Amino acid sequence: MSFLDFSRITKTYPGVKALSDVSFGVDKGAVHGLMGENGAGKSTLIKILSGDQHADDGEIRIDGKVQAYASTRDAFDNGVIVIHQELQLVPELTVAENLSLGRFPASAGIIAGRRMLDDVGAKLKSAGIDIDMRRKVKTLSIGERQMVEIAKAIMLDARVIALDEPTSSLSSRESEILFSLIDRLRGEGKVIIYVSHRLDEVFRLCDSLTVLRDGKLAAHHASLKGVTRDQVVAEMVGREISDIWGFRPRKSGDIRLKVDTVSGAKLKTPASFEARAGEIVGFFGLIGAGRSELMRLVFGADHRSGGTITVDGKVVGATDPHDAIRAGIVLCSEDRKHDGIIQGRSIEENINISSRRHHARFGVLNRASEIETAETFIKKLKVRTPSRKQDIINLSGGNQQKVILGRWLSEQGVRVLIVDEPTRGIDVGAKSEIYELLYQLAEDGMAIIVVSSELPEVMGICDRILVMCGGRISAELVRDQFAEKAILAAALPDKKTPDAIAS
Amino acid sequence: MTHRLKKLLLGEQGLVVIFIVAFALVSALVPNFLTDRNMLGLLQSVVTVGIVACTMMFCLAARDFDLSVGSIVAFAGMVAVMASNYTGSILLGLLAAIACGAFVGFINGVVIAKFRINALITTLATMQIVRGLALIASDGRAVGINSPDFYQLALSKLLGIPTPIWILALLFGIFGFVLNRTVFGKNTLAIGGNPEASRLAGVNVDRTRIWIFALQGVVCGIAGILLASRITSGQPNAAVGLELSVISACVLGGVSLAGGRATMSGVIVGVLIMGIAENAMNLLNIPAFYQYIVRGVILLLAVLLDNLRSSALGRR
Amino acid sequence: MTHRLKKLLLGEQGLVVIFIVAFALVSALVPNFLTDRNMLGLLQSVVTVGIVACTMMFCLAARDFDLSVGSIVAFAGMVAVMASNYTGSILLGLLAAIACGAFVGFINGVVIAKFRINALITTLATMQIVRGLALIASDGRAVGINSPDFYQLALSKLLGIPTPIWILALLFGIFGFVLNRTVFGKNTLAIGGNPEASRLAGVNVDRTRIWIFALQGVVCGIAGILLASRITSGQPNAAVGLELSVISACVLGGVSLAGGRATMSGVIVGVLIMGIAENAMNLLNIPAFYQYIVRGVILLLAVLLDNLRSSALGRR
Amino acid sequence: QDTKIGFIVKQPEEPWFQDEWKFADQAAKEKGFTLVKIGAEDGEKLMSAIDNLGAQGAQGFIVCTPDVKLGPGIAAKAAANNLKLMTVDDRLVGADGKALEDVPHMGISATKIGEAVGQAIVDEMKARGWKADEVGAIRVSYDQLPTAVDRVEGAISVLKANGFKAENIFDAPQAKTDTEAALNAATVVLNAHADIKKWVSFGLNDEAVLGAVRASESVGIPADGMIGVGIGGADSAINEFKKPTATGFVGTVIISPKRHGYETALNMYDWVANNKEPEKLILTSGALAKRDDYQKVRQGLGIE
């Protein structure tokens, strides 16, 4: 018997069998990978481990003892810490308060503020996380928030730590911090469950691996020796994927989008770039490089304090996203929880929200075409759901991301498609299909901008890469100049050797 | 059999089913309840609340709040009467009332959407200002209607059913359609679900919110006209506290104050539950002070039942 | 110089600075405003709203809502008087009143937190039920106080300042401390800011919410006692509509209805702005109907100013 | 020093109090003193209002209190602020429930008005030849307000004395004091007793009775099947008399805001300025006004 044992775990949601009869074990001092397609049941398993959800059947044992948690609190008290896929932070509280929430150092109910800061400061320092702990979380970027979330793992002395896609919005530099943290925890004899869609990471970090498919155990590798990536992909997706990027050269046409010395409150240095019809332009940079800020300015999501934007030679006076959309610019934002999904509404509505104006007559919906659009994209993007009427909040993280992508892919008259971290949390199988869709759109003459923190991704699918650093565009490379070192060098603010960071 | 029943109860329309059962119970237990006359009286008594609830549903669904409805209803009623008296034309009076309602609603909307002032405070302010205007315009007194034709708005009947009830039914129909089958309705729900995401999805959030408040104003204007016709005068003190009744009817009908969730059938049920409670209490001759308690308990029971239903749904 | 001024205005305490400027203006322009007597009168007039606002702040900060405060204040006042009269001991009367307040608040909390019933509906229901109880207990009439000592609660002075004002100041201090420096306060803000995250972080959300409502009940009990002492009787109709004044004072003071944001200084300013507006209007002898309009405009101006301030802050 | 007198009323929006204020203003103009008008809907506002008057340097005030039990509190507050005190409409009582005899008062007893209403209804029934046991009575009630209870109970006592049976008197509790609420409540009563064809109604004020009359119209009871008698005689009642055809709203007991407003203000002025203490108790009376004589009645009361 292993230190941590899942046995016969089964969980059903209305219309969905999320997990059925899943059993496996993990040893002390091991990092155990958990992989599977979107909606395979990974997060559900983690939530059951954390006491947030309750299994319909089966049990979890730690050190031979059956664990039965009434709440997440019980789980902590039993030494189980979970970093959830969706960020769980309180925006109005500071970093230190967020990290102490639920266990403030206090006497007689009065918080010992000094002690809290000392504790948190020490922990952050030892983990190598460099964030001002007095800042309110609402002022942090997504990436920084993710680091705060990760810091929760070390705040308590845990026996079992589960991380659900912790790197999905981290760039390689921050990921490295996480990896060394995990190595340290492994050395301390903790059990670590690591959920990710990034094969590289899993092979670099994990000692053993479990693959879930459709809620069932598809494979269990007690050791990764001799296991190949293709094998794991096949176990996950049920088929071989030869080349995930599937890049094919295209001819690019005239200049579609021209961004000229655009600046805003959060992007002081004016930025200029252009994108041609049929071209896929990548934006790479580290967290806080300002890529998302720049794209939000182009889309009119934030107030632009200077500069002009032209689409096909016509100046776009976009001050609001709906103007930009009418001018043919769309942006699929990086923060899917805050800026993407519309909670409480169905998948169908989430897909159609923008494109429905093309089908409606005098403001009255065209139901038939809405249903068709929804069904088409659910199928195309392989959204795992019992029905298009399902509330989007009930979908797995990756499936939510697919629905949001579907929203923008279904929009008509798009000339410039900007996708910010488009494949965040999306499984390998679906990734290659999304890339294929992007190629098709580009071939149809769209200009596509891909913002990504995953270097292989930008290198794999883009015709040209712009690197940002410290709020300015620091380098531009065309496809035959692509080289990891050069790109990373341009992305790094200080002139450290890029080898130390390359993955 | 039990399976189908369960499905029905736990489905979308479960609230309606519960309501029908409760209605049957009241009919059986309360003497004189299920008579034609009482039914018409009951429906007439919910006309004001029902009409205003149509648009309050939109307002709440978009995560907004409107406290000014009672004042607008009173003000519009005053305007209808005074303008009719002044111009000698009832039609002009009605138009003036609706225009005034729309104007106040529009101002609410602009202040809330454009200046980003909290909806509670804004509408609390317009609630006071508009009530003040109504009082000033009439010097605090009821204004009589010159032309008896004005009464006919409320008294006239079609197929034996008074006009106000038809209007209420019509508005229920229209706004039910608008909510579910139009871009406006869907945008409203989306804004309530996640305002920022809706904005980034190209919804013109400000314009939609302004429209919602303006529509609310129009609908309050209609309610004010019918009320004035019904009480045959414009009264500056009418409809005090209406906002709370309307909001509770909506929430009772499953509209979420956190936005993004609303159904017309739910709101209709909410409005009717409140009306039936009042009606049955009076039929049963429950003393005034005890009515407070009964009213409170019914409110609680109604939501509790619905909660039990939907948590059973979750656990199914 | 201008830089420091800007920093002050745009800082955390900007609302307070605006308030001080407004206060100076009113003092200069309104005759008899800045006299000792009037200041004391002004402070006494905000005692009820101010006391209840202390806990309403917590309630709103935790994304909840409490409409039952007015009824609880009236009920607690009745209980204080009736129990004092019955037992002959003022102390027992006071304890009974606070216990009743706490009990009602506790019930509110349990229903809302455990049965997951919407706070608006729950407190609307208890608002009615408790008001009904107060009316039934007294047969709708005010109950006089037997022992004149009871009046002393409100009439007695310390250093020339009436006791109720001291109590108000004390509660402001206590709850300001509780909000910022205790686990309870931080948990409240966390629950309002992100309930899901708080739950997952192991905060006992249900228990915290129940505590908030129970505390609200206790505080309403205190307010009810002081009110009864001030008006020298227990009145079942007292404090009608208090909830709206309290909630507006809080919102005016920057408490977010969406939860997660509250400061004690803001709430104090909100309470005082409302009190000063009423006071100055009466001093200026503004006619009753125009008072409505002025009240509305002041509300709007106050939030508008604060919004301008914070949007300037955003663009800084 | 200028003379400054306060006039505090419990429901500033009500036409009745507006009129009192209007006539008090008239006195202020004639005598050249300042009148400060403040509305105070509940005990707390009232106490603040008195403080406020003290702060402004007023010498005395007249009050129509939201609750008569506030008596000792008001008296104490007035003394603390060194203000002379008079009451109007409602007389203050002490903790023991007895009237505070020391405070000068002008008013009319709620029960007396109610009895006048009852008498008017009985007279009209006689004129129409109705028999007591074929008639239903709608008691539009608002029991939260003690004055309202006293008024309707006054009317009921007269009805009963004239052969009305208790079981023919039906309660229509209004949730609020506006016409719509009365209308909804009365509709229920009418529909529950569809067999009764002749109705009388009475309530707290004109608005309440108007609601009952409107209800009778909406269920198809003709004007000669309804006798409604209101209290107050403000515009909502007068509008009814101005209608081209007679309605079931037969009459209203007008109480004179002129005496209550003008005279009290004058008396207070004399007290403050000339140290002439007013009479301790002045009771006024109501006058029944009907469709054909309301103008005359109003003139008689000095309000036209």
Ligand SMILES: Nc1ncnc2c1ncn2[C@@H]1O[C@H](COP(=O)(O)OP(=O)(O)OP(=O)(O)O)[C@@H](O)[C@H]1O
């Ligand atoms: N609350 C819920 N209600 C209904 N269905 C749910 C709910 N939560 C999860 N599901 C469903 O359960 C299945 C498993 O979801 P889960 O979140 O565990 O997937 P996952 O493996 O983490 O996927 P991803 O890689 O996209 O994060 C999905 O089909 C999802 O739609």
Ligand SMILES: Nc1ncnc2c1ncn2[C@@H]1O[C@H](COP(=O)(O)OP(=O)(O)OP(=O)(O)O)[C@@H](O)[C@H]1O
């Ligand atoms: N609301 C905010 N208030 C203050 N600073 C912010 C805010 N949001 C972001 N920033 C800061 O602005 C900088 C740019 O962030 P941005 O999100 O644009 O970076 P990015 O290049 O998109 O990187 P990533 O998305 O990977 O974090 C960061 O340093 C971030 O801390």
Ligand SMILES: [Mg+2]
């Ligand atoms: Mg997941």
Ligand SMILES: [Mg+2]
């Ligand atoms: Mg980014």
